[in-house]
Amino acid sequence: MLSLTCPCCGITAEETEFHPGGEAHLKRFGPGSSDDDFEGYLFGRKNPKGVHFERWRHSHGCGKWFLVARCTATLEVFASYSAQTTTPPVDVIKAIKAKRPDWEGYA
Numbered sequence: 233m234l235s236l237t238c239p240c241c242g243i244t245a246e247e248t249e250f251h252p253g254g255e256a257h258l259k260r261f262g263p264g265s266s267d268d269d270f271e272g273y274l275f276g277r278k279n280p281k282g283v284h285f286e287r288w289r290h291s292h293g294c295g296k297w298f299l300v301a302r303c304t305a306t307l308e309v310f311a312s313y314s315a316q317t318t319t320p321p322v323d324v325i326k327a328i329k330a331k332r333p334d335w336e337g338y339a
Contacts (some may be wrong), residue, residue: 234302239312241294253287256299257319281305283335285320288312301328309319 233316243249254277261273267333276314278284284304297315301324302308310331328335 234307234309236288236309237312238290238302239314240290240292240294240296241300243290243293245293249290249292251289251291253297254291256285256287283310283332287315303332 234305235244235246237244258273261269268330281304284302286300286302287297288300298312299315299317301310301313301320308331310327313321313324325337
C-alpha cells in the first residue's frame with residue numbers, strides 16, 4: 233500500500249485517503265492554442281518505470297492538491313510538496329539522486 237504525507241496539513245495516510253490527479257508539471261494548453269499543442273496536452277503522457285511526478289488531492293482530509301515524487305516500480309515516495317511549484321524543488325531532486333544515483337534527472 234502506498235503511504236503519502238500531505239504537505240498542507242501534515243497528515244500521513246494510506247493512498248485510499250487521497251485521490252490521484254495524473255502527471256505533475258505539465259504545460260497546460262487551452263483555448264487559443266494550436267490543435268497539435270492541445271492534443272499533446274490532452275493525450276500525450278509519460279508513463280515511466282521509475283521516478284514519476286504526480287498530482288494528488290487529500291480528498292478525505294484538508295481537500296488540497298499537492299505533488300508527489302515517487303518510483304512507479306517500487307512505490308517508494310521521495311517527497312511530497314506544494315502544488316504551486318512549476319518544477320520539482322531542489323531538495324526533492326537531491327532526495328531522489330541520493331537514493332537513485334543513476335537517475336537521469338527531471339526533463
